Amino acid sequence: MRNLWTRRPEPRVLAALLAAAAGLWAFIALSEEVGEGELHTLDRAILLAMRNPADPSDPLGPRWFEEFMRDLTGLGGHGVLGLVLLAVCSYLLLAGLRRTAASVLASSLSGMLLSWLLKGLFDRPRPDLVPHGAYVLSPSFPSGHAMLSALVYLTLAALVARQLPHRRLRLHVVCVAVVLTLLVGISRVYLGVHWPSDVLAGWAVGAAWALAWWGIAQALRPPPGHPSQEQ
Secondary structure, three states, X not given: OOOHHHOOOOHHHHHHHHHHHHHHHHHHHHHHHHXXXXXHHHHHHHXXXXXXXXXXXXXXXXXXXXXXXXXXXXOOOHHHHHHHHHHHHHHHHHOOOHHHHHHHHHHHHHHHHHHHHHHHHHOOOOOOOOOOOOOOOOOOOXXXXXXXXXXXXXXXXXXXXXXXXXXXXXXXXXXXXXXXXXXXXXXXXXXXXXXXXXXHHHHHHHHHHHHHHHHHHHHOOOOOOOXXXXX
């Protein structure tokens, strides 16, 4: 039997790793632009476009829509994502998929640590143009909600999609994860707690982290029939 480490990489694994590299490049480019202040004018214009021109403290739309955006932003919070991960990983462990559970948990926890380190490194202040529509504790860049929602939801979508027999079902699952990630990020700008560039950077690095972990996990996955292959 050929050694696991000498197997030829699958095209989809290479594609995932290349996409992860592209996401990392996008994050680095955004961080350089933010550091030079090049995006401040655009950030300001987009953030204020979501506000009543006569009263910047008032987000566009009726009150129920503002509450809806708060609900959406909660989907990217540490508490909600932590509960989702607890439910998924406990299920995987009960199903005997210990390696998969460890991979999901490792990618998510390492992503949370990375988010915390990046925020401390850049230490960008939160927007001060409008009152914040949600309570915030950490620096602004990159958006932790955008990053972690991309990481967790895309990772879980890949996990679910792998078990589905039809391409349209796999595509549906991935699209739902992408839409959820986009809505969480947009809600952060709408509530005035992040600049748009914070959210773009969070999406880029979160997706890159998810793709990198998925690609590595697939590359190291034992071939069918191997004694260590999970069923």
